[in-house]
Amino acid sequence: MPSSAARSPSAGSAATIITLPYGRVLVRVRLAKRGRFAFLALGLVGAFGLGTAPASASVLDIGDSLTVGSEPTLKQIVPGIQIDAQVGRSSATGLSLLQSEYGGQSVVVFDLGTNDDPSATRQFLAELQQVRRIIGNACLVLSTINRPPYHGVSFAGLNRVIENFALRDGNAQVVPWQLYTRIHPEVVYSDGVHVTPYGYESAPTSSQRRSAPAVAGW
Numbered sequence: 001m002p003s004s005a006a007r008s009p010s011a012g013s014a015a016t017i018i019t020l021p022y023g024r025v026l027v028r029v030r031l032a033k034r035g036r037f038a039f040l041a042l043g044l045v046g047a048f049g050l051g052t053a054p055a056s057a058s059v060l061d062i063g064d065s066l067t068v069g070s071e072p073t074l075k076q077i078v079p080g081i082q083i084d085a086q087v088g089r090s091s092a093t094g095l096s097l098l099q100s101e102y103g104g105q106s107v108v109v110f111d112l113g114t115n116d117d118p119s120a121t122r123q124f125l126a127e128l129q130q131v132r133r134i135i136g137n138a139c140l141v142l143s144t145i146n147r148p149p150y151h152g153v154s155f156a157g158l159n160r161v162i163e164n165f166a167l168r169d170g171n172a173q174v175v176p177w178q179l180y181t182r183i184h185p186e187v188v189y190s191d192g193v194h195v196t197p198y199g200y201e202s203a204p205t206s207s208q209r210r211s212a213p214a215v216a217g218w
Contacts, residue, residue, distance in 0.1 A: 059078055060105040065086075071083050090115045092123075107139045110140060119157070145177070
């Protein structure tokens with residue numbers, strides 16, 4: 001489905017309004033802050049819905065270097081979040097860690113795939129299916145991949161796996177990171193992968209700090 005984006009007309013505002021496909025409808029989303037963290041937070045909000053989450057809600061985040069950069073802010077906004085992130089991590093390695101670290105958390109962020117072979121779509125799908133078997137009915141948050149072709153192979157195939165898996169899964173949220181980098185290419189370096197300091201910009205406002213517990217029991 002088509003998507004569109006426009007800067008908020010408010011003077012001095014950093015807000016971005018985007019239209020995203022969600023199921024069979026288009027949803028307009030206003031991002032009050034820039035960067036990768038804003039979109040990951042959007043995925044977590046979707047995981048809990050717009051109401052108040054149970055007090056026992058908890059989050060486990062397994063990721064790579066992109067998660068490493070988000071970790072300080074995530075820990076500010078999501079007290080008690082468990083993060084295991086490492087530079088260069090593949091989804092296969094993350095899956096092994098998930099098997100040992102999952103302890104019944106309400107939400108699992110499996111933010112991997114950037115370091116995978118983009119031609120290995122069947123393996124990636126099998127890994128996501130195994131993630132679901134491990135976490136049972138917990139909500140799963142995934143992120144689309146933004147990376148130039150590797151050895152001539154596009155990452156579009158892995159992104160289709162992510163989107164189709166979430167569509168069929170019924171309890172998964174997809175953070176459209178690739179879309180956001182196309183709207184705001186300045187958030188990544190020239191390698192098209194790693195996030196700039198500007199891209200990680202995510203200082204929370206007081207209102208966002210107040211709303212975090214209501215969104216997630218986080």
